Amino acid sequence: MPKSKRNRPVTLSKTKKKGKEHKESIVNSIREATEKYSSVYVFTFENMRNLKFKEFREQLKSSSRFFLGSNKVMQVSLGRSVADEIRPGLHKISKLLRGDSGLYLTNLPKEEVQRLFNEYEEYDFARTGSTATEKVELKEGPLDQFTHEMEPFLRKQGMPVRLNKGVVELVSDFVVCEEGKPLSPESARILRLLGIKMASFRLHLVCRWGPEEFEIYKEGLDDSDVESA
Template identity: 45%
Template structure:
């Protein structure tokens, strides 16, 4: 019997994702940027969206570079301790690389970046785990914005729907979410289907380092800069989904 062309074995050894070479490239990129750019910022992301970070990368690529990678890899690039850092006090930036944060290397002044960050935001759809900012209620009646083929999906999300003469209809009042309560995955999907964005994508500049002024804290935190290097806590691996936001070096 002839062998099927589909019967092929694929070696999983060739599917290594984000291995040592990838990590080393991020480290090298960060060290290159430390030399190239006069100003560095650690930014914190609220309501993370990769597509919006990519848009910012394109907008700022002329004179800046965004890097958004695993925190421990970025820490190595900057230097985790005084002994490792290539510039004085860069290890203080490393200590603030926790949670959903990234690095901004730029030729723009500190004043320009802080003013921009204060005023920049983008409306986005909320995800599960987000605390609802308002109560959303759907009254009983037709939902003409949805096609009849959507009815089973809406019902699976918990909406009390049925088809009446081919029109999706809610047969009783339904509260999608309540202000101050955490959204479930189903509630977040319903809000997106309804076209009701509730979240804001923002960047907060936690701290900065400039070749002229050195380190400066912009958001108060509990980090002890006088803590011995050996006592620096190791961050748990909770940032596997983070991506490096590459930028042009030109």
């Protein structure tokens, strides 16, 4: 009896072909977008939140296009040198695609783009390993925000708690996190329960390319960084 397609193993050659096709699709999409939009920006991000980013992207979809993914693929799309750039000067943009970064292509005026990116900030709960932005300490006594069913879970997070007549109670002061130190999984869970948001999702403009000019926005960078990169 022949095997169903669902059970057939995916061969390495098919996987490679699919990966190559995906990369080629991205390269073509970026190249087509550079013909459609008047400006190309490199931006970086911190504390990425996919849902929040999707909302921001939807807000601008009528005038703009975003690309996130492999920096190398995006660099190849634009061209990494004067010899292979797809439009004059785009290799400079390519040079500054480093780390957590992406491409933003738009027809919006540059002043509007700068305002949108500078004003954008979304707060969310910090994840394990994030740096605590403040010290959070709970004092000995009742924790009225928690129901009695929460007591076993809180104890598992390392909190010195007990039930006192059905009320969750701290038997001693407890430091959830220290400012400047990474959050443990337990600390991150407790902060979420307390409703304390320490992560700030931000987008930062690095540079802008237009047919007539190239601008660098990020402090500490200049044209020499582009030419030597």
